[in-house]
Amino acid sequence: MQDLIAGYQRFRAGRYSEQHRLYSALEAGQAPATMIVSCCDSRVDPATIFDAAPGNLFVLRNVANLVPPYETRRGHHGTSAAVEFAVTGLKVSRILVLGHAACGGVEACLKHDFTAGAEDSFILNWMSILQPARDRLMGERKAAGLDTAGEDAQLALEQAGVLQSIDNLATFPFVQDAIRDRGMTLAGGHFGIGTGKLSLYNPATGTFAEVPE
Numbered sequence: 378m379q380d381l382i383a384g385y386q387r388f389r390a391g392r393y394s395e396q397h398r399l400y401s402a403l404e405a406g407q408a409p410a411t412m413i414v415s416c417c418d419s420r421v422d423p424a425t426i427f428d429a430a431p432g433n434l435f436v437l438r439n440v441a442n443l444v445p446p447y448e449t450r451r452g453h454h455g456t457s458a459a460v461e462f463a464v465t466g467l468k469v470s471r472i473l474v475l476g477h478a479a480c481g482g483v484e485a486c487l488k489h490d491f492t493a494g495a496e497d498s499f500i501l502n503w504m505s506i507l508q509p510a511r512d513r514l515m516g517e518r519k520a521a522g523l524d525t526a527g528e529d530a531q532l533a534l535e536q537a538g539v540l541q542s543i544d545n546l547a548t549f550p551f552v553q554d555a556i557r558d559r560g561m562t563l564a565g566g567h568f569g570i571g572t573g574k575l576s577l578y579n580p581a582t583g584t585f586a587e588v589p590e
């Protein structure tokens with residue numbers, strides 16, 4: 378724990394000391410305008426990437442930044458619960474799904490044979506959310522003579538996963554209501570870890586474009 382304690386002590390002396398009034402005011406409540414769905418990956422911290430202050434971002438992190446489709450069966454739907462709270466409780470103005478380079482969850486999905494049936498791994502069960510998009514994308518890439526297992530295929534599936542999650546978000550009735558009634562928006566992005574560059578999805582072109590620095 379020594380590294381964590383040392384980090385905490387730096388936080389107390391540094392950021393907390395500078396922002397203690399903000400922290401104190403935020404204890405009364407939060408009103409972030411943005412929800413970000415990001416990966417658990419230790420290299421992709423939304424607060425760092427967007428240089429965000431406490432209270433700015435409502436962040437949900439899970440394996441491969443996925444949102445499952447709306448489901449009515451009972452279960453422990455942690456991701457859906459966070460989306461529900463952000464949309465109906467906090468009334469965020471936008472939800473950004475943020476994918477990233479070299480995503481281990483996406484790589485597992487790319488390489489796994491889901492035809493074997495029920496999965497006994499939590500990760501593979503979770504990543505099966507992306508299986509229809511993977512099968513469609515890899516079918517298209519194969520037909521176009523593009524690789525289906527290398528770096529380009531991985532990037533393509535990372536981006537397809539972001540779009541799949543946006544489509545899944547739009548299946549939640551309260552998300553549909555928020556889009557219609559108060560103009561909430563859904564957006565997609567991708568962070569290149571090694572380059573440190575952010576790309577955003579442009580629905581007009583159907584591509585991810587780098588954000589100017």
Ligand SMILES: [Zn+2]
Nearest residue numbers: 416418441480
């Ligand atoms: Zn990841």
